[in-house]
Amino acid sequence: MRGPGRVMNLINVEDLSVRYGANTVLRNVGLTVEPGEIVTIVGPNGSGKTSLFRAIIGATKPAAGRVTLQPGIRIGYVPQRLHVDPTLPITVERFMRLGGRVRRQDCATALDAAGVPDLLKRQMSQLSSGQFQRVLLARALIARPEILLLDEATQGLDQPGSAAFYRQVETVRAATGCAVLMISHELHVVMSASDRVVCLNGHVCCEGTPAVVASAPEYRALFGTGTGGALALYRHDHDHDHSHDHMHGHEAAE
Numbered sequence: 001m002r003g004p005g006r007v008m009n010l011i012n013v014e015d016l017s018v019r020y021g022a023n024t025v026l027r028n029v030g031l032t033v034e035p036g037e038i039v040t041i042v043g044p045n046g047s048g049k050t051s052l053f054r055a056i057i058g059a060t061k062p063a064a065g066r067v068t069l070q071p072g073i074r075i076g077y078v079p080q081r082l083h084v085d086p087t088l089p090i091t092v093e094r095f096m097r098l099g100g101r102v103r104r105q106d107c108a109t110a111l112d113a114a115g116v117p118d119l120l121k122r123q124m125s126q127l128s129s130g131q132f133q134r135v136l137l138a139r140a141l142i143a144r145p146e147i148l149l150l151d152e153a154t155q156g157l158d159q160p161g162s163a164a165f166y167r168q169v170e171t172v173r174a175a176t177g178c179a180v181l182m183i184s185h186e187l188h189v190v191m192s193a194s195d196r197v198v199c200l201n202g203h204v205c206c207e208g209t210p211a212v213v214a215s216a217p218e219y220r221a222l223f224g225t226g227t228g229g230a231l232a233l234y235r236h237d238h239d240h241d242h243s244h245d246h247m248h249g250h251e252a253a254e
Contacts, residue, residue, distance in 0.1 A: 008034060008035075009033060009070065010033050010034065010035055010069070010070045010073055010146060010147050010179050011031065011032065011033040011056060011068075011069055011070075011147070011181065012031075012032050012067070012068040012069075013029060013030055013031040013032070013052075013055075013065070013067050013068075014030060014065050014066055014067075014068070015028050015029075015030065015064060015065035015066075016028070016029040016030070016031075016052070016062050016064070016065035016066070017029070017062060017063045017064040017065055018048065018051045018052075018055055018060055018062055018063055019063040024063070024202075025046075025048045025051045025202065026048040026051055026052060026203070027202055027203045028065070028203060029048075029052060029065070029200070029203060030204065031198060031204070033147065033179050033181050034179065035146070035177070035179055036173065036177050036178070036179055037179055037180075037195045037196060038169070038173060038179070038180040038193055038194050038195045038196075039180070039181050039182075039194065039195065039197075040181075040182050040183075040193070040194040040196070040197050040198070041053075041181070041182070041183045041184070041197075041198045041200055042183075042184060042187060042197060042198070042199055042200070042223075043200035043201050043205075043222070044201060044222055044223075047200045047201045047202060048201075049183045049200055052200065053149065053151055055067055056069075056149070056181075057075070057077070057149065073146050073147065074143055074144060074145045074146050074147075075146075075147055075148075075149060076140030076141055076143060076145030076147070076148045076149070076178075077140055077148075077149045077151075078133075078136050078137050078140045078148065078149070078150045078151070078153040079136065079151055079153070080153065080155045081155055081156060082132075084124045084125065086125040087125075088124075088125070089123065089125075090123070090124050090125075091120070091121055091122065091123060091124070092107075092111070092119045092120055092121070092122050092123075092124060092127070092135055093120045093121065095124050095135065096110070096111075096135070096138065096139050102142055104120075106142055107120060107138070107142070108120055110138040110139070110141040110142045111134075111138045113138065113141050113171075113172055113175065114134045114137040114138035114141060114168060114172070115134055115164075115168045115171070116131055116134040116135065116138065119131060119134075119135060129156055129157055129161065130157055130164065130165065133153055133154065133157065133165060134165070134168065136153070137153070137168065137169075137172075141172065141176075144176070145178055146178055146179065147178060147179040147180065147181060148172070148178055148179070148180045148181070148182075149181050149182070150169070150181070150182035150183070150184075151182075152182075152183050152184060152185060153165065153182065154166070154186060155185075159186075162186050163192065166192060166193035167192075167193070169193055187223060191210040191214065192210075194210050196208065196209060197209070197210050197213040199213055199216070199218060199219050199222065201222060205218035205219065205222065206218045206219055
């Protein structure tokens with residue numbers, strides 16, 4: 001059960017409003033992320049998903065309200081995409097060790113956690129899109145984060161690749177206990193990985209377990225019922241115990 005105090009939450013967003021000039025993109029948004037849970041933010045283009053993320057990481061100043069992070073929280077960030085010059089000869093290990101003192105063993109451990117243990121010596125330019133995103137996930141895991149922030153991290157992957165990536169995120173959460181907050185546009189696979197879904201359209205339209213949100217009138221008004229399988233969900237028994245309902249959509253091996 002979610003406690004009223006901020007101590008229980010890794011992230012606490014209260015009555016957040018964000019404006020760009022005269023344009024209000026977010027109004028009175030509330031959001032919490034508890035330790036260990038996977039929360040997904042969905043919404044149409046222009047709904048304020050990225051603005052909410054930017055406010056959480058401190059890149060955008062709120063017009064009203066506030067964002068509180070647990071003191072000393074370790075955050076791992078996985079971007080949508082990162083361009084690496086294909087002519088640049090750089091191995092996965094060297095890429096992961098850029099910008100800090102990172103041991104080879106830490107790189108290897110993180111790659112294993114991300115589900116790609118054999119990529120350490122591979123050239124970045126030789127990676128598939130799915131492998132590339134797994135390396136970005138591994139890089140975020142090196143700091144042993146208490147929460148992972150994923151900004152549409154499966155952009156550009158096909159449906160099987162996206163499903164496999166989200167399953168890996170679930171595996172990371174089960175193994176490490178870290179929480180996950182992610183933005184996703186992929187309704188057909190995101191439901192399988194989430195404990196809680198927040199539907200955003202300038203404000204919080206609805207939120208709850210995937211089953212609750214998928215049947216909410218506000219969600220259907222935005223996305224309809226023909227969203228490539230988002231509503232054709234079936235129960236998925238996880239091998240880790242969690243109090244939230246989980247749903248499982250289409251998935252295939254990468």
